[in-house]
Amino acid sequence: MSKYLIDKFLYMIDRDPELVERYREDPRGTVTWWEAERANTVLNCHGGEASTWQRFTDEEREALAAHDHVALFSLGAHPFLTLTLFIAMFERDHGPLEYQKAFGARLAHFSMPYPDIAT
Amino acid sequence: MATVVAVIASTHHPFYYRASTATGEDRPPFADEWVRKITAFRETLTAARPDVLVMVGSDHFHQLWLDNMPQFLVGKAPFYDANWYNEEREFGLPKMLLKGNEDLSAHILRAGLDEGFDLAFSNELRIDHSITCPIITLRPEADLPIVPIYTNIFAPPLPQPKRFVQLGQTIRQVIESWPSHLRVAVIGTGHLSLELGGPRQFGPHGPDPEFDQKAVEWIATGDLERCLHEVTLDSLHSPGNATHGFMDFMLMMGVAGAGRKADYVDSLDLFHTMEAYFTWYPNGVDA
Numbered sequence: 001m002s003k004y005l006i007d008k009f010l011y012m013i014d015r016d017p018e019l020v021e022r023y024r025e026d027p028r029g030t031v032t033w034w035e036a037e038r039a040n041t042v043l044n045c046h047g048g049e050a051s052t053w054q055r056f057t058d059e060e061r062e063a064l065a066a067h068d069h070v071a072l073f074s075l076g077a078h079p080f081l082t083l084t085l086f087i088a089m090f091e092r093d094h095g096p097l098e099y100q101k102a103f104g105a106r107l108a109h110f111s112m113p114y115p116d117i118a119t
Numbered sequence: 120m121a122t123v124v125a126v127i128a129s130t131h132h133p134f135y136y137r138a139s140t141a142t143g144e145d146r147p148p149f150a151d152e153w154v155r156k157i158t159a160f161r162e163t164l165t166a167a168r169p170d171v172l173v174m175v176g177s178d179h180f181h182q183l184w185l186d187n188m189p190q191f192l193v194g195k196a197p198f199y200d201a202n203w204y205n206e207e208r209e210f211g212l213p214k215m216l217l218k219g220n221e222d223l224s225a226h227i228l229r230a231g232l233d234e235g236f237d238l239a240f241s242n243e244l245r246i247d248h249s250i251t252c253p254i255i256t257l258r259p260e261a262d263l264p265i266v267p268i269y270t271n272i273f274a275p276p277l278p279q280p281k282r283f284v285q286l287g288q289t290i291r292q293v294i295e296s297w298p299s300h301l302r303v304a305v306i307g308t309g310h311l312s313l314e315l316g317g318p319r320q321f322g323p324h325g326p327d328p329e330f331d332q333k334a335v336e337w338i339a340t341g342d343l344e345r346c347l348h349e350v351t352l353d354s355l356h357s358p359g360n361a362t363h364g365f366m367d368f369m370l371m372m373g374v375a376g377a378g379r380k381a382d383y384v385d386s387l388d389l390f391h392t393m394e395a396y397f398t399w400y401p402n403g404v405d406a
Contacts, residue, residue: 004185011180014205043186079316079360080273081180088208097390100321107318114317114360118275119185 175307176249189239287373309367
């Protein structure tokens, strides 16, 4: 598993307004593009110093491509990252706090201890 | 030597700015009471007449990231740009520019290292709502220079709770050894019980009111012994998955001193998390 790479995807998308919209509109295409073009970017290095080995597992790739925040939670994605990005994409379609509460309700079957978020 | 004129600990609810500035139908029903509480809290800093603010907070994956995560980091820059696109997006926070105090930053780094904390530093730090929220609530003029100190309460593995207390004690000692006539206030923000991205988020209260009650009592009475006895990295998961931010409150108890009762205590039970406000005057309010 590559929890780090899931978190890196969520982090890099959340920081970029254009990528937030792209991921909302075309999640599968964005995940495919990002894994091919961005996953091995070493942050704070220029392109020539890219890493070569990072890729998603099939389960991780599918969770991201399906906007499946419940699966991401179960995989140990950092919940702050998932929440902020998903609010950015979907809060607009709902009333005040409606999306945030529904987001929590969909996780109701989880009890302590939650999946470990250490990368 | 510099004087620590106030030690202030608070939550940093990012919805305050929007709630307090909203009008008409957009203004939430709790806004007026919240503003009243904040206005009274603000006066506790104003009364101390500080010249410089040491601000303890935690980056929320804005600048610090898992490729290179410091546990404790001191900003050393002449200015700090503040608030990020996704904070503007979610909370309506404004962009801000705060002045730094590089001399105090350098002193904290040198003396902190000498006291056994391997502090990271940044000369190009952009700060987020953990530091701008207390500026907005406590010093909206944003006219005082700051020294930001970031802790990792967010990305496991985390330092142990006692380490936060020790850092607070060291910060106090180090500031008081700074060869300056300036009056320093130390302001830190953390969390009581809080859940983010989990099943207990955004409830009508914080996820664990019982923990909140105990935590407020520990802080108000300076009961570090009880607090350290009951709080561990593991136990902090129970009150909510983001409750590790409570360790920044523990850091501030370290700054204030063990057994030192807060001179000002207030709280406000809000949705999502409980607001809490504490002020200590180490040398009395007129010192």
